[in-house]
Amino acid sequence: MKKLINSPENVVREALEGIVYAHSDLVRVHYDPNYIVRADAPVQNKVGVISGGGSGHEPMHGGFVGMGMLDAACPGAVFTSPTPDQMLEATKAVNGGKGVLHIVKNYTGDVLNFEMAADLARAEGIDVEAVVIDDDVAVKDSLYTAGRRGVGATVLAEKLTGAAAEAGRSLAEVTDICKKANGWGRSMGMALTSCAVPHVGKPTFDLPEDQMEIGIGIHGEPGRVRMDLKSADEITEMLMDPIITDLPYKAGDEVLLFVNGMGGTPLIELYVVYRKAYEIATKSGLKVVRNLVGSYITSLEMAGTSITMLKMDEDMLKLWDAPVKTAALRWGV
């Protein structure tokens, strides 16, 4: 697998240096331990919101640091949890006296390390809450995970909690928004091709030219089933049906529909998928009131897509529409 890198050991560090050169108006980067933090952190009297996880899912999470979204992001090595000291230092760097929320995707390493960091931060007198995101309906218990995996709902939770924090809400209120975004969000993904971890240098899994994997994880973990490639419409049905029936979403619900690219999928294909996903949602009586189409939570160069649906209420709509100024999501400012 060919990559635009210099060496597997340096890819995260060099990408962070690129981020500094590109976005110093938005963020600062701290090295060793690595974290990306809002240029104006800590914002006094605002709840700090941080997340983190393995690298290789860009723009998540570093691309979401900025006004109205994350205060900091902790990038681990590729597909590897960040360490507790990264999370602890990031927590301290964003603590504006009103507490800090950790948004944690449900992977064993991430959960353990964020728990340790939260304990350490509390020992230093910082009020920390944590919400574990586990929105992937594809599988229970998987490589790297006990329970469901955390995927696309993470992006939406980061936007909503970031807006709530920006609006001056308390740590308990911001935490509640995050729990709601997880509780009301469901996702499922699929892959046409494998990703390849730089230091491994070969595809994570083999997928024959006529096959696809439904229910794949964002690290190339196995999904529900491998089968012959089908049409975009059939694939979209195979993702939407489990999502809709799981919550269950019901006729009359207002939803945000998020069609995500896995990193190697052209945008034109994502709109073909969005078309069918929208039609399925609408035929099910759901009202698609907001959407997001693009590659926001990726798995390196994996070709494929994931769909996330999030039930919305009045308050969440207001938080979604609130201004945001990050490298990857920006509006209203």
Place this chain on the structure above:
Amino acid sequence: MKKLINSPENVVREALEGIVYAHSDLVRVHYDPNYIVRADAPVQNKVGVISGGGSGHEPMHGGFVGMGMLDAACPGAVFTSPTPDQMLEATKAVNGGKGVLHIVKNYTGDVLNFEMAADLARAEGIDVEAVVIDDDVAVKDSLYTAGRRGVGATVLAEKLTGAAAEAGRSLAEVTDICKKANGWGRSMGMALTSCAVPHVGKPTFDLPEDQMEIGIGIHGEPGRVRMDLKSADEITEMLMDPIITDLPYKAGDEVLLFVNGMGGTPLIELYVVYRKAYEIATKSGLKVVRNLVGSYITSLEMAGTSITMLKMDEDMLKLWDAPVKTAALRWGV
């Protein structure tokens, strides 16, 4: 090559339907002939700005339709010029009485068809100017092109002219901005892997696992040289050197640095490239005052990158920073 589509014949139409479902607050879509137009078109007493070209380069151009950028985009079949009737209808749809600018990438079909559309529109009493973008320093005369190809500078020209039009400038003034963006912009690209046109169903070219192509076009047209894969830093040098020496840019110039993904390249790799490109520009005495990092002019699922540099002056900086509200580029609103 596996794709998330239903059939090669329907991919453009279905993607357009997806765009309607996703972005009806920003755009309307007209079918047969196909064009994407601002929801509020025609805007009276504003110069209309339109572009178009083959599909497969998304988000260009349809993702750039909206306030502060394009008034309309004409998508052809994949990698195929739109027809004169598409351009003519789009021109009429955006004509607010102040004339219409056609931004044309330098490919033979696009140039001929836009010329024909301009003649037809003038015959109907619409004032039309056209600017041909030919910023690719890689090759002179190529498959599909006499002279240099139009690539990344197109995105920047669309932003700048759109802002100029929004500010109420005349057709002559908006045209001048476009000429300046082309005259002061230079680009070069490279590929790690081939794209595959849907109705062909196989890669456009063969590139062995240890090779890359420098100077590639956005349709997979041949570049300058094929060689063994090198490091990201070496590749970035091979792209930046011809760009810098071509204008030539000189010490003290203020520039916008645009690192673009070809469609199948993960964002983390684009930041590794941006890091080196920024360092080369800075070492050359250039001042990088604005940037863009992401996949904005793509070649389906091709893995690779292109770099565009644009010399900026005070006026262009103001136009770049002006509010824009499109599916793919948005700030200030």
